[in-house]
Amino acid sequence: MKNIYLIGQTCSGKSTSAKKLSKKLGYDCIDQDDYVFSIYNKDGGDLNDIYANSIDFFNTLSKTVVVLGGRFGTRPNLKNCFENIIFLDASNDLVTERVLEERNHRDKPENKRRNIVMNSDNTQDIIDLCEERRPLYTSNSHLLFSYNSNEEQETIISEIYNSYSNKKQSSSKKLKKTSIKN
16 A cells, blocks of 8 residues: 655644544554654754655655655655655644644744744744745645644545545535645
């Protein structure tokens, strides 16, 4: 069975979705940032090289939900590297709300790596980054799910699960679901 790759903004819910989805599917779950930083902390080296080499590693896996780093999801020609890339397109308002909440927990290790938006005191910076990256994520994805709330995100996890477990796919009028063609 092939892997599922999740891309999206910082604080869009990729990690939470991946954990829930992998549990439902019986897949493994790996976060690219965790993988890269474990190598970097152990062996040192150039982070860009480690990220680039992670492509080969992830392609050796099967039945794994992989969370690709926020910046990595904007990489040119990402669709040539992986199949089954899903863009979790959280609204600007939801991302901003989550980033502001995460700022209250800057001491958590996972938040120290989120320096692009976590260190800005201007919410417009968060929105600008979302708008800048959205077209890149869209062009790199095979499937896109847009949502505005945690409840809609839960429905999306169920829809992805249904798609990959060969069950009849559910539909919801509240969600904007877009298939991206090559």
